[in-house]
Amino acid sequence: MTIRALVWGENIHERENAEVAKLYPDGMHSTIAAALREGGEIEAETATLQEPEHGLTEARLERTDVLLWWGHRAHGDVDDAIVERVQARVWEGMGLIVLHSGHFSKIFKRLMGTPCSLRWREAGERERLWVINPSHPIAAGLGEHIEIPMTEMYGEPFTVPEPAETVFVSWYEGGEVFRSGLTFQRGAGRIFYFSPGHETYPIYHQGDVQIVLRNAVRWAHNPAPRWRDIGEAPNVPTKEAPEALEERGPKLHAEGEAGFR
Numbered sequence: 345m346t347i348r349a350l351v352w353g354e355n356i357h358e359r360e361n362a363e364v365a366k367l368y369p370d371g372m373h374s375t376i377a378a379a380l381r382e383g384g385e386i387e388a389e390t391a392t393l394q395e396p397e398h399g400l401t402e403a404r405l406e407r408t409d410v411l412l413w414w415g416h417r418a419h420g421d422v423d424d425a426i427v428e429r430v431q432a433r434v435w436e437g438m439g440l441i442v443l444h445s446g447h448f449s450k451i452f453k454r455l456m457g458t459p460c461s462l463r464w465r466e467a468g469e470r471e472r473l474w475v476i477n478p479s480h481p482i483a484a485g486l487g488e489h490i491e492i493p494m495t496e497m498y499g500e501p502f503t504v505p506e507p508a509e510t511v512f513v514s515w516y517e518g519g520e521v522f523r524s525g526l527t528f529q530r531g532a533g534r535i536f537y538f539s540p541g542h543e544t545y546p547i548y549h550q551g552d553v554q555i556v557l558r559n560a561v562r563w564a565h566n567p568a569p570r571w572r573d574i575g576e577a578p579n580v581p582t583k584e585a586p587e588a589l590e591e592r593g594p595k596l597h598a599e600g601e602a603g604f605r
């Protein structure tokens with residue numbers, strides 16, 4: 345089965361910073377999409393902040409199985425109506441992969457319901473990302489760790505809710521640690537947060553990082569989401585009970601009042 349992925353990029357640093365442009369001449373989103381297409385199992389398109397509706401129209405999201413999100417400087421410029429639209433699609437079963445500084449995006453903070461803050465340092469230090477859950481599908485094909493020669497340090501505490509699974513934990517040359525690969529579920533939507541990906545280092549060109557991205561898309565793809573039916577069902581009282589039931593006690597709600605049926 346072909347999985348339809350959409351890579352969303354903020355697409356600002358690539359156009360305004362010479363270092364980033366050198367690493368990602370067509371934008372980070374294009375590099376990530378090309379990596380996803382390797383192997384032929386994933387169809388990957390791109391969308392950017394600058395497009396109408398940020399490239400995330402109803403129709404586009406409708407045909408997206410897994411959305412990847414990279415943003416940094418312009419989280420505040422993302423339209424709240426689009427954020428709500430993406431959230432609804434996640435509830436319905438669209439997978440979401442949030443990358444690096446996307447930890448502070450409106451969509452991730454909204455889905456987590458917590459500040460999603462962390463501590464960071466841009467010192468070009470080494471990161472050793474440990475695979476602490478080697479049997480997890482997102483870790484398939486990896487060794488015991490991934491070495492990233494130059495990285496931006498992301499350190500704990502990372503103020504997200506307790507994740508469903510922790511796949512990776514990173515150690516940094518400066519001494520901090522960070523939960524660098526976490527899974528969550530919201531509605532029928534599977535969510536994966538992956539911290540590597542600072543824009544001034546060639547992290548998305550690394551083969552093992554690209555393996556993680558492809559694995560994550562496969563994992564986040566929910567082929568049989570059921571939440572749409574549940575999510576669209578009206579929130580109403582029910583009079584029927586599966587077992588014979590004798591009613592007792594005072595009642596707050598009366599038949600005939602608004603919403604009662």
Ligand code: ZN
Pocket residue numbers: 444445496541542543
């Ligand atoms: Zn960064």
